[in-house]
Amino acid sequence: GENVEQHPSTLSVQEGDSAVIKCTYSDSASNYFPWYKQELGKRPQLIIDIRSNVGEKKDQRIAVTLNKTAKHFSLHITETQPEDSAVYFCAATLYNNNDMRFGAGTRLTVKP
Protein backbone atom coordinates (compact mmCIF):
# COMPACT_ATOMS: atom_id res chain seq x y z
CA GLY A 1 0.00 0.00 0.00
CA GLU A 2 0.88 3.67 -0.11
CA ASN A 3 3.44 4.97 2.39
CA VAL A 4 3.61 8.66 3.31
CA GLU A 5 6.52 10.20 5.18
CA GLN A 6 6.29 13.70 6.67
CA HIS A 7 9.03 16.07 7.85
CA PRO A 8 9.77 17.71 10.16
CA SER A 9 7.91 16.23 13.11
CA THR A 10 8.09 19.55 14.98
CA LEU A 11 8.55 23.07 13.67
CA SER A 12 8.83 26.31 15.59
CA VAL A 13 8.74 29.70 13.87
CA GLN A 14 8.38 33.33 14.85
CA GLU A 15 5.13 35.08 14.07
CA GLY A 16 5.31 36.53 10.57
CA ASP A 17 7.84 33.98 9.31
CA SER A 18 7.05 31.28 6.75
CA ALA A 19 6.67 27.57 7.53
CA VAL A 20 7.24 24.68 5.15
CA ILE A 21 6.24 21.05 5.74
CA LYS A 22 7.26 18.32 3.30
CA CYS A 23 5.80 14.92 2.52
CA THR A 24 6.95 12.11 0.26
CA TYR A 25 4.83 9.26 -1.04
CA SER A 26 5.75 5.87 -2.42
CA ASP A 27 3.09 4.97 -5.01
CA SER A 28 3.37 6.89 -8.27
CA ALA A 29 -0.32 6.12 -8.92
CA SER A 30 -1.38 8.38 -6.03
CA ASN A 31 -3.16 11.42 -7.37
CA TYR A 32 -4.94 13.21 -4.54
CA PHE A 33 -3.05 14.97 -1.75
CA PRO A 34 -4.95 16.74 1.04
CA TRP A 35 -3.61 18.60 4.06
CA TYR A 36 -5.45 18.56 7.40
CA LYS A 37 -4.99 20.81 10.42
CA GLN A 38 -5.73 19.53 13.91
CA GLU A 39 -5.81 21.94 16.82
CA LEU A 40 -5.21 20.57 20.30
CA GLY A 41 -8.11 18.36 21.38
CA LYS A 42 -10.06 19.01 18.19
CA ARG A 43 -10.93 17.03 15.07
CA PRO A 44 -8.82 17.22 11.88
CA GLN A 45 -10.07 19.72 9.31
CA LEU A 46 -9.13 20.03 5.65
CA ILE A 47 -7.20 23.20 4.86
CA ILE A 48 -6.15 22.60 1.26
CA ASP A 49 -5.82 19.79 -1.26
CA ILE A 50 -4.18 19.23 -4.63
CA ARG A 51 -4.64 16.76 -7.44
CA SER A 52 -1.91 15.33 -9.62
CA ASN A 53 -2.87 17.33 -12.69
CA VAL A 54 -1.93 20.55 -10.86
CA GLY A 55 1.54 21.62 -9.74
CA GLU A 56 0.58 24.32 -7.25
CA LYS A 57 -2.50 25.61 -5.47
CA LYS A 58 -2.91 28.67 -3.25
CA ASP A 59 -5.52 29.82 -0.78
CA GLN A 60 -4.63 33.14 0.86
CA ARG A 61 -1.60 32.45 3.12
CA ILE A 62 -1.53 28.72 2.38
CA ALA A 63 -0.07 27.02 -0.69
CA VAL A 64 0.68 23.45 -1.66
CA THR A 65 3.17 22.36 -4.31
CA LEU A 66 3.42 18.94 -5.93
CA ASN A 67 6.41 17.34 -7.67
CA LYS A 68 5.13 14.14 -9.26
CA THR A 69 8.52 13.15 -10.62
CA ALA A 70 10.13 13.25 -7.19
CA LYS A 71 6.93 12.04 -5.48
CA HIS A 72 6.82 14.79 -2.91
CA PHE A 73 4.49 17.61 -1.99
CA SER A 74 4.82 20.50 0.41
CA LEU A 75 2.65 22.84 2.48
CA HIS A 76 3.73 26.48 2.65
CA ILE A 77 2.28 28.88 5.20
CA THR A 78 3.30 32.53 4.86
CA GLU A 79 3.00 35.32 7.43
CA THR A 80 2.37 32.81 10.19
CA GLN A 81 0.12 33.76 13.09
CA PRO A 82 -0.24 32.21 16.57
CA GLU A 83 -3.55 30.67 15.52
CA ASP A 84 -1.65 28.64 12.91
CA SER A 85 -0.19 26.62 15.82
CA ALA A 86 -1.52 23.06 15.40
CA VAL A 87 -0.59 19.63 14.10
CA TYR A 88 -0.63 19.38 10.32
CA PHE A 89 -1.12 16.09 8.48
CA CYS A 90 -0.48 15.34 4.84
CA ALA A 91 -2.17 12.42 3.10
CA ALA A 92 -2.21 10.61 -0.23
CA THR A 93 -4.64 8.35 -2.00
CA LEU A 94 -4.74 6.43 -5.23
CA TYR A 95 -7.10 7.20 -8.10
CA ASN A 96 -10.68 6.08 -7.41
CA ASN A 97 -9.64 4.73 -4.02
CA ASN A 98 -10.90 5.64 -0.57
CA ASP A 99 -7.89 4.11 1.23
CA MET A 100 -6.23 7.32 2.39
CA ARG A 101 -2.80 7.16 4.02
CA PHE A 102 -1.67 9.92 6.36
CA GLY A 103 1.75 11.15 7.33
CA ALA A 104 2.73 11.08 11.02
CA GLY A 105 2.08 14.81 11.44
CA THR A 106 4.04 18.02 12.08
CA ARG A 107 3.50 20.02 15.24
CA LEU A 108 3.82 23.69 14.26
CA THR A 109 4.33 26.28 16.97
CA VAL A 110 4.16 29.96 16.06
CA LYS A 111 5.76 32.13 18.74
CA PRO A 112 4.37 35.65 19.16
Next chain:
Amino acid sequence: NAGVTQTPKFQVLKTGQSMTLQCAQDMNHEYMSWYRQDPGMGLRLIHYSVGAGITDQGEVPNGYNVSRSTTEDFPLRLLSAAPSQTSVYFCASSPGTQNIQYFGAGTRLSVL
Protein backbone atom coordinates in the same frame (compact mmCIF):
# COMPACT_ATOMS: atom_id res chain seq x y z
CA ASN B 1 -27.15 19.84 10.29
CA ALA B 2 -25.02 18.07 12.91
CA GLY B 3 -22.37 16.73 10.50
CA VAL B 4 -20.61 13.63 11.85
CA THR B 5 -21.62 12.53 15.34
CA GLN B 6 -19.63 10.02 17.38
CA THR B 7 -20.62 8.39 20.64
CA PRO B 8 -19.39 7.91 23.26
CA LYS B 9 -16.75 10.64 23.72
CA PHE B 10 -14.83 8.62 26.33
CA GLN B 11 -14.81 4.93 27.20
CA VAL B 12 -12.80 2.70 29.52
CA LEU B 13 -12.84 -1.05 28.88
CA LYS B 14 -11.26 -4.04 30.50
CA THR B 15 -9.21 -6.44 28.40
CA GLY B 16 -11.50 -8.90 26.64
CA GLN B 17 -14.63 -6.76 26.74
CA SER B 18 -16.45 -5.89 23.56
CA MET B 19 -18.09 -2.64 22.58
CA THR B 20 -19.43 -0.65 19.65
CA LEU B 21 -18.39 2.87 18.75
CA GLN B 22 -21.22 4.69 17.04
CA CYS B 23 -20.90 7.05 14.09
CA ALA B 24 -23.71 8.83 12.27
CA GLN B 25 -23.73 11.49 9.56
CA ASP B 26 -26.58 13.58 8.23
CA MET B 27 -24.95 14.84 5.03
CA ASN B 28 -26.05 11.91 2.83
CA HIS B 29 -22.40 11.02 2.17
CA GLU B 30 -21.68 7.70 0.52
CA TYR B 31 -18.15 7.35 1.89
CA MET B 32 -17.43 6.75 5.56
CA SER B 33 -14.23 5.74 7.32
CA TRP B 34 -12.83 4.87 10.72
CA TYR B 35 -9.34 5.95 11.80
CA ARG B 36 -7.32 5.52 14.93
CA GLN B 37 -4.89 8.17 16.09
CA ASP B 38 -1.88 7.29 18.20
CA PRO B 39 0.89 9.67 19.29
CA GLY B 40 3.54 10.07 16.61
CA MET B 41 1.69 7.86 14.12
CA GLY B 42 -0.84 10.13 12.51
CA LEU B 43 -4.20 8.78 11.45
CA ARG B 44 -4.38 5.15 10.40
CA LEU B 45 -7.34 3.80 8.43
CA ILE B 46 -9.13 0.86 10.05
CA HIS B 47 -12.11 0.22 7.77
CA TYR B 48 -14.06 2.18 5.21
CA SER B 49 -17.32 1.99 3.30
CA VAL B 50 -18.25 3.30 -0.13
CA GLY B 51 -21.98 2.87 0.43
CA ALA B 52 -24.64 0.93 2.30
CA GLY B 53 -23.82 -2.77 2.32
CA ILE B 54 -20.22 -2.25 1.15
CA THR B 55 -17.21 -2.23 3.47
CA ASP B 56 -13.49 -2.80 3.03
CA GLN B 57 -10.37 -3.06 5.15
CA GLY B 58 -7.88 -0.29 5.61
CA GLU B 59 -4.36 -0.30 6.95
CA VAL B 60 -5.02 -1.70 10.46
CA PRO B 61 -8.26 -3.76 10.43
CA ASN B 62 -7.36 -6.58 12.85
CA GLY B 63 -9.53 -6.70 15.96
CA TYR B 64 -12.27 -4.52 14.49
CA ASN B 65 -15.50 -5.19 12.60
CA VAL B 66 -17.77 -2.82 10.73
CA SER B 67 -21.10 -2.92 8.96
CA ARG B 68 -23.05 -0.37 6.90
CA SER B 69 -26.74 -1.11 6.85
CA THR B 70 -27.77 2.49 6.16
CA THR B 71 -26.15 5.49 4.51
CA GLU B 72 -26.22 7.39 7.81
CA ASP B 73 -24.61 4.92 10.23
CA PHE B 74 -21.22 3.22 10.33
CA PRO B 75 -20.55 1.52 13.69
CA LEU B 76 -17.14 0.12 14.66
CA ARG B 77 -17.09 -2.99 16.82
CA LEU B 78 -14.24 -4.10 19.03
CA LEU B 79 -14.64 -7.82 19.41
CA SER B 80 -12.29 -8.49 22.36
CA ALA B 81 -10.56 -5.32 23.53
CA ALA B 82 -6.79 -5.34 24.03
CA PRO B 83 -4.51 -2.68 25.59
CA SER B 84 -3.03 -2.11 22.11
CA GLN B 85 -6.41 -0.71 21.07
CA THR B 86 -6.08 2.20 23.48
CA SER B 87 -6.33 5.16 21.13
CA VAL B 88 -8.44 8.03 19.89
CA TYR B 89 -10.89 6.90 17.23
CA PHE B 90 -12.21 9.21 14.54
CA CYS B 91 -15.06 8.57 12.15
CA ALA B 92 -15.18 10.54 8.91
CA SER B 93 -17.55 10.94 6.00
CA SER B 94 -16.98 12.26 2.51
CA PRO B 95 -19.19 13.14 -0.46
CA GLY B 96 -17.00 11.06 -2.76
CA THR B 97 -13.66 9.49 -3.49
CA GLN B 98 -10.77 11.91 -3.25
CA ASN B 99 -12.82 14.58 -1.62
CA ILE B 100 -12.90 16.48 1.67
CA GLN B 101 -13.41 14.27 4.69
CA TYR B 102 -15.50 15.57 7.58
CA PHE B 103 -14.39 14.15 10.90
CA GLY B 104 -16.36 13.51 14.03
CA ALA B 105 -15.18 14.80 17.40
CA GLY B 106 -13.51 11.52 18.27
CA THR B 107 -13.83 8.80 20.90
CA ARG B 108 -11.03 8.42 23.45
CA LEU B 109 -10.78 4.73 24.36
CA SER B 110 -8.68 3.24 27.13
CA VAL B 111 -8.32 -0.53 27.50
CA LEU B 112 -6.97 -1.65 30.86
